[in-house]
Amino acid sequence: MSVPSVPRVGFVSLGCPKALVDSERILTQLRAEGYDIVADYDGADLVVVNTCGFIDSAVEESLDAIGEALAENGKVIVTGCLGAKRDVILDAHPAVLAVTGPHALDEVMGAVHDHLPKPHDPFSDLIPPAGIKLTPKHxxxxxxxxxxxxxxxxxxxxxxxxxxxxxxxxxxxxxxxxxxxxxxxxxxxxxxxxxxxxxxxxxxxxxxxxxxxxxxxxxxxxxxxxxxxxxxxxxxxxxxxxxxxxxxxxxxxxxxxxxxxxxxxxxxxxxxxxxxxxxxxxxxxxxxxxxxxxxxxxxxxxxxxxxxxxxxxxxxxxxxxxxxxxxxxxxxxxxxxxxxxxxxxxxxxxxxxxxxxxxxxxxxxxxxxxxxxxAKVGCEMRVLVDEIGEEGTVLARSSADAPEIDGVVYVEGADNVAVGDWLDVRITDADIHDLWAEPWALRDPSAARWCWSDRRGSS
Incomplete structure (x- = not known):
């Protein structure tokens, strides 16, 4: 007896962190219902594109992504902010299967069900308690x-x-x-x-x-x-x-x-x-x-x-x-x-x-x-490790650095460090965007979230 194939969905997520959260919720629901999430167009039975429509360049990027998905796969469901401008999407790409607006989980899933029925055996027991995330684990x-x-x-x-x-x-x-x-x-x-x-x-x-x-x-x-x-x-x-x-x-x-x-x-x-x-x-x-x-x-x-x-x-x-x-x-x-x-x-x-x-x-x-x-050179602080470089240099962020939009702290000489670890450091150099640091034992653990010297008046 042949085993029925698992329906496969490709996914493209564009736009801001708010849209990223929408994508995470859709992916979590898809996985919970038993759909397989694939990383390429060729292996997908259909593709969902979560769009951005805030400024003209974002609209253009979204329309390009929809066009690419149509060319490579042929079956595309559109959601996200640009979905609020349904006519813009349909004028450019009349072949899309469905268009929904932003934070429209139920509508997206309904469109997926219409064009790719869900399998009989859901995978809800395989979903992490926090759902599927598109950010690093930490x-x-x-x-x-x-x-x-x-x-x-x-x-x-x-x-x-x-x-x-x-x-x-x-x-x-x-x-x-x-x-x-x-x-x-x-x-x-x-x-x-x-x-x-x-x-x-x-x-x-x-x-x-x-x-x-x-x-x-x-x-x-x-x-x-x-x-x-x-x-x-x-x-x-x-x-x-x-x-x-x-x-x-x-x-x-x-x-x-x-x-x-x-x-x-x-x-x-x-x-x-x-x-x-x-x-x-x-x-x-x-x-x-x-x-x-x-x-x-x-x-x-x-x-x-x-x-x-x-x-x-x-x-x-x-x-x-x-x-x-x-x-x-x-x-x-x-x-x-x-x-x-x-x-x-x-x-x-x-x-x-x-x-x-x-x-x-x-x-x-x-x-x-x-x-x-x-002014932060000489400061002691706690950082969060984001990445380990090829030569062992640690890329981390301090309390002053949000991911992707701010700078990083490059830490040299840190051993036995993994992504997601806390690391206590002393700042040794700086440029326009980033800081350099060395591993350091904080004199005052209560200063772990921020610059010790700024708060205590020493350097």
Whole structure:
């Protein structure tokens, strides 16, 4: 008697960490239902492409990926943010089997079932308790909500992912607990608007471990800190209650790291962007945060060349950047996104002028970043090992370094070290982006999460 073949699904995941989490959930469900996940088009019975549609270059990349999957396999299901623009996909690739939007697990699985019926014997007993992860085993993204209620003029995320939809606190904490039990040592908290977590639920009380927990970011962060892993906060809007998160950092409960999308400093540009916050108030808050947590790392992103941005607006941004002394910064030239209200604004900035502004901005920030890294030479800190190089050099990250978007710490001379290990080091050198270090016994184990010298005043 012949054994029926296991249906095989290929998978392509594009876009941001939020989309990566969506991919992990789809893959976990596919595997639980008995589908085999394969790494190439030829071996797959169909292919699922999880797309990004935030900016034009992402749309192009997604359409190219769909086209490649169709050419190599012929049977393609499309999901993700670009799926919210169904007509765009079907105009370019009418042969796709189905199109769904973002965070649409049930719809994706329904489309898979329609075109590739699931096997009779599911593999649910073979799925890790924490589900299938596309990140290394020692860190994981923890998505706490979907969507966003902001109406930023340059952004179309709400139209693709909908309004804010926070997960119950107990559900998030149970997932985090499973991740840590599976060996995860760093939880990267993500959403479209982390600070707003729970607003849509009116901070409803949930339960975890038999005790009440409010669905609110401060309470969630405090509970996450009890799990024994690094907790890193991403996509944090500068609402007043962010001060409470900084207090938790001062207590050593969260990594001293904030990823805050400031976007600009000119009040007129921020108004055109429909973004909150006055530059002067933001600078005062940054100063206060650093008084509370001297080793706080601040990461942000900015847009230059926004419609109506004048020379004076840009100079105001440069002055703000000099005063803020941020650690990590990304800068993008504004580009129109189909469906964004900013497309209707007058005062388009000449592309050459916009590029010159970006170059000036990044030149200033590179000097700031380099100086802030050089100041860490002589510091003692604990790092998390990400990779072992060919010649034995260890690539690790400190509390100041999120994976893939920030720098690394190169450690030379470390023996018997494995990926996912903690390693105590002393910083010996620095450049614009990265640090170099040597293995070191910390004088004060309580400083294991951050720079010993910064906190104790010695070097």
């Amino acid at each position: 860190y994981a993204y923890l998505k706490i909500s979907e969507g966003c209620d902001h109406k930023c003029s340059f952004c179309i995320i709400p139209s693709m992912r909908g309004g804010l939809d926070s997960r119950p606190a107990g559900e998030v904490l149970r997932e985090a607990e499973k991740l840590v039990e599976s060996g995860v040592k760093e939880l990267l908290v993500i959403s479209q608007d982390t600070s707003a977590y729970g607003v849509d639920r009116k901070y409803r009380t949930d339960f975890w471990g038999g005790r009440p927990v409010k669905t609110r970011i401060t309470e969630l962060a405090r509970e996450l800190s009890t799990l024994g892993a690094w907790v890193r906060m991403h996509y944090v809007y500068p609402y007043p209650h962010v001060d409470e998160l900084v207090e938790l950092m001062a207590e050593g409960k969260l990594l001293p790291y904030l990823d805050i999308p400031f976007q600009h400093a000119s009040q007129s540009v921020l108004k055109a962007m429909r973004r909150p916050a006055a530059a002067e108030n933001t600078l005062r808050r940054i100063e206060r945060w650093r008084e509370m947590v001297p080793d706080l790392t601040l990461r942000s992103t900015f847009i230059v060349g926004f419609p109506g941005e004048t020379d004076a607006d840009f100079e105001e941004l440069m002055q703000w950047l000099e005063a803020a002394q941020l650690d990590r910064v990304g800068c993008f030239i504004y580009s129109p996104v189909e469906g964004a209200t900013a497309n209707e604004l007058s005062g388009a900035v000449d592309p050459e002028v916009a590029e010159q502004r970006r170059e000036r901005f990044m030149h200033l920030q590179e000097n700031i970043s380099a100086n802030r890294l050089i």
